[in-house]
Amino acid sequence: MNNDINKCIELEKQRKFEDAIQCYDKILSSKPKDVDAWTNKGFSLNNLKKHEEAIECFNKALEINPSFAKAWNNKGIALGNLRRYGEAIKCFESALFLDQNYKFAWNNKGFLLGTLGRPNEAIICFDKALEIDKNYAQAWSNKGNALLSIGKPKEAIECFDKALEINPEFAEAWINKGNAYGKIGKNNDAIECFDKALEINPNMEFSWNYKGIALSNLGKTEEAIECFDKALKINPKNATIWNNKGFALGNLARYNSAIECFNKALEINPNFGSAWYNKANALNNLGKSEEAINCYDKVLEINPNFKWAWLYKGTALSNLGKL
Structure with a gap:
């Protein structure tokens, strides 16, 4: 990747997505067939919840290079955000057809299968992602949620612990672990997990909500x-x-x-x-x-x-x- 696109990526890392889009537009004005610029612009639009516009960018990238797995994956994410789950899963499958070792596509496909109430299929996808990268914290956390949904809270907690070994600052995994403790009536342990999540990010409404539920269960x-x-x-x-x-x-x-x-x-x-x-x-x-x-x-x-x-x-x- 050239220096120009690296500047845009830095803006994305700083979550300056509007600035990143302008940066990509400058590149595309002189290089209209730059698939990375189209794909990354779509990523920034997605983060601004402009999912339809993001899909247009991914389609542009795929017109130029139909074998660009990253564009298929990112298009799938945008479609998933629009709850067009069937189309999204097909995009992840297209990405995986092009690259069987694309851990993000395995994880994303698994996440949507879980959303559609197909947790056993989701677990297979998370396991595929973890075969590729055993230190993929998000896949461990997502696998834990799938296990929780099929009534296996203890196995789920093991997955959340794996995620937290890899990344102790992973607030979402602390929340998920807390929910798993709640399922087995360990409300005090659940509250400790929600407090950990709130130390990391005090502005997570779900942490406060779940902590409230656990306190209610304790009569507080x-x-x-x-x-x-x-x-x-x-x-x-x-x-x-x-x-x-x-x-x-x-x-x-x-x-x-x-x-x-x-x-x-x-x-x-x-x-x-x-x-x-x-x-x-x-x-x-x-x-x-x-x-x-x-x-x-x-x-x-x-x-x-x-x-x-x-x-x-x-x-x-x-x-x-x-x-």
């Missing part, structure tokens, strides 16, 4: 609410965290405050069945049976097989003398 509800508040300060548009805060407030019998949280969650995601259900229960506890029934009906529109919603709707109807 006030502390849990503080964690949910920290998470919501970082991202007030996270419906799940509003729902979790509401649930914690409900456990303290602060039902009106809980309902405010469930309403926030439902403003963000009107099809959030859990928030409708929790709101219904809070209304029931306040003796507002008619309003509760309306919420249970919303739950059952979303999931007609949710037996607890049927049961508590029956209780609310009974309270109104309608059974």
Whole structure:
């Protein structure tokens, strides 16, 4: 690679993606067939969440060189970000057809297979990536998540430990390890992991959220609410965290405050069945049976097989003398 492109790559390393794009555009104005510049420009666009524009760049690179595995891989990432998972997996497979030892493509394919609920196939991909590079921390962490999803938390923890041996500052692996401990009821160990993640990056909403859940499980509800508040300060548009805060407030019998949280969650995601259900229960506890029934009906529109919603709707109807 020439010095010009190295300058652009340095800007990417500093996460100055707008500047990097301008840098690549300068190269492409004089060298319109530079596949590295097209591919790297797409990478920067992807990081700015401009996924459609990124795909256009990868397509340009692939028109020039259809055998450029990196462009296929990066196009797959952009398609995955757009939830076009089938197309994305085909791109990773194209990259792997060109280069069987492309560890990033194995990892990325595995990640999407896991997202599609195919964890056993995902594990095969992560193992392929780890055969190529046993020190690939991201693949260890992703394999751990796949194992967790098939009910193997202890094996998952071993994978997260491998990832953390390689990179002790890998916040995502600390979060994942904490979740695995939570699955086996080791909430104090889980909290230690979430605290490690927060030492590395205090602005990770998910760490605060998961720590809040673990504290809730230990009956430390006030502390849990503080964690949910920290998470919501970082991202007030996270419906799940509003729902979790509401649930914690409900456990303290602060039902009106809980309902405010469930309403926030439902403003963000009107099809959030859990928030409708929790709101219904809070209304029931306040003796507002008619309003509760309306919420249970919303739950059952979303999931007609949710037996607890049927049961508590029956209780609310009974309270109104309608059974």
